[in-house]
Amino acid sequence: MPSSVMPTPRRRGDGPQSPAAVSTVGLRKSYGGKTVLDGIDLHIPAGTVFALLGPNGAGKTTAVKILSTLITADGGQAQVAGHDVATSPDGVRAAIGVTGQFSAVDGLITGEENMLLMADLHHLPKAEGRRVAAELLERFDLTEAAKKPASTYSGGMKRRLDIAMTLVGSPRIIFLDEPTTGLDPRSRHNMWQIIRELVSDGVTVFLTTQYLEEADELADRIAVLNDGRIAAEGTADELKRLIPGGHVRLRFTDPAAYRSAASALREATPDDEALALQIPSEGSQRELRSLLDWLDAAGVEADELTMHSPDLDDVFFALTGGADRTDKKGEAVR
Ligand SMILES: Nc1ncnc2c1ncn2[C@@H]1O[C@H](COP(=O)(O)OP(=O)(O)OP(=O)(O)O)[C@@H](O)[C@H]1O
Numbered sequence: 001m002p003s004s005v006m007p008t009p010r011r012r013g014d015g016p017q018s019p020a021a022v023s024t025v026g027l028r029k030s031y032g033g034k035t036v037l038d039g040i041d042l043h044i045p046a047g048t049v050f051a052l053l054g055p056n057g058a059g060k061t062t063a064v065k066i067l068s069t070l071i072t073a074d075g076g077q078a079q080v081a082g083h084d085v086a087t088s089p090d091g092v093r094a095a096i097g098v099t100g101q102f103s104a105v106d107g108l109i110t111g112e113e114n115m116l117l118m119a120d121l122h123h124l125p126k127a128e129g130r131r132v133a134a135e136l137l138e139r140f141d142l143t144e145a146a147k148k149p150a151s152t153y154s155g156g157m158k159r160r161l162d163i164a165m166t167l168v169g170s171p172r173i174i175f176l177d178e179p180t181t182g183l184d185p186r187s188r189h190n191m192w193q194i195i196r197e198l199v200s201d202g203v204t205v206f207l208t209t210q211y212l213e214e215a216d217e218l219a220d221r222i223a224v225l226n227d228g229r230i231a232a233e234g235t236a237d238e239l240k241r242l243i244p245g246g247h248v249r250l251r252f253t254d255p256a257a258y259r260s261a262a263s264a265l266r267e268a269t270p271d272d273e274a275l276a277l278q279i280p281s282e283g284s285q286r287e288l289r290s291l292l293d294w295l296d297a298a299g300v301e302a303d304e305l306t307m308h309s310p311d312l313d314d315v316f317f318a319l320t321g322g323a324d325r326t327d328k329k330g331e332a333v334r
Pocket residue numbers: 031032036054055056057058059060061062063210
């Protein structure tokens with residue numbers, strides 16, 4: 001079932017007076033002559049999940065690095081947990097955890113040693129550190145692997161260890177930079193469950209992702225980053241309402257049939273790789289009937305006809321101007 005017809009759950013942090021966990025005004029960053037962030041405004045209420053969505057190279061990691069004080073912005077302001085990133089970076093660091101592309105996991109030592117190192121860094125007394133480490137290893141299903149070097153862990157286990165290490169410091173805000181990139185579907189769903197549990201504990205989650213489904217599943221609010229600017233921001237439903245209607249997709253197995261249909265149906269958007277044609281449609285019975293009549297008259301016989309309601313894929317595609325993407329089934333599409 002397309003997510004757009006699922007009942008809409010109540011979103012957290014909708015109240016106008018919800019305190020901001022993260023807020024930015026006019027955040028800017030350039031590398032050399034290249035503008036990576038070109039005036040970013042964000043307001044993320046405490047206790048919510050925010051997804052920064054964007055194609056490769058859009059500037060997602062750069063935003064996370066600025067907000068977690070790893071690099072400085074060239075302009076604008078950013079407050080995290082009530083601290084200014086420029087004037088109070090220590091205050092920010094004490095309140096946040098960061099995991100993702102610059103993971104803290106050391107592959108040469110065991111999972112347990114990684115956890116104890118983290119406990120030391122947070123100045124926990126030895127016994128307390130051991131208790132917290134054991135608890136978190138258990139919570140993230142790593143007890144059995146705790147004595148093995150982290151380099152032997154699977155991708156999913158490493159991500160879980162990374163989050164467990166972050167939680168040693170009891171952060172109120174967690175930045176997850178592409179938390180499920182490269183994970184298999186089961187590990188991805190595990191990670192989603194972990195993220196939901198973090199939020200139910202009151203943690204604010206700032207996540208970056210290239211996966212629309214992930215943002216749709218997890219985020220209260222989503223911002224689409226494109227060319228250094230926020231192209232759109234809102235709940236998944238609000239974003240889906242930004243673009244008109246759905247479409248009918250015709251798939252062919254025979255390249256010759258596909259080519260002749262493509263030349264007969266000039267209004268359709270062709271996808272040469274998938275041998276598919278996409279025709280704008282609201283999906284009403286009347287519209288579908290006239291489309292079928294039209295296909296018959298044009299002598300077009302597709303091997304598969306599917307209806308699509310607008311989803312985040314469509315929004316992302318429309319807003320990011322056709323950047324390469326991967327659809328929900330993992331197929332590369334144009
Ligand atoms: N230290 C740096 N020096 C020069 N250019 C950089 C540096 N860091 C990032 N960039 C450039 O800034 C742009 C944004 O990079 P960033 O890593 O923030 O993108 P991203 O949205 O996280 O992409 P991805 O999904 O591929 O990780 C890219 O074009 C990248 O090459």
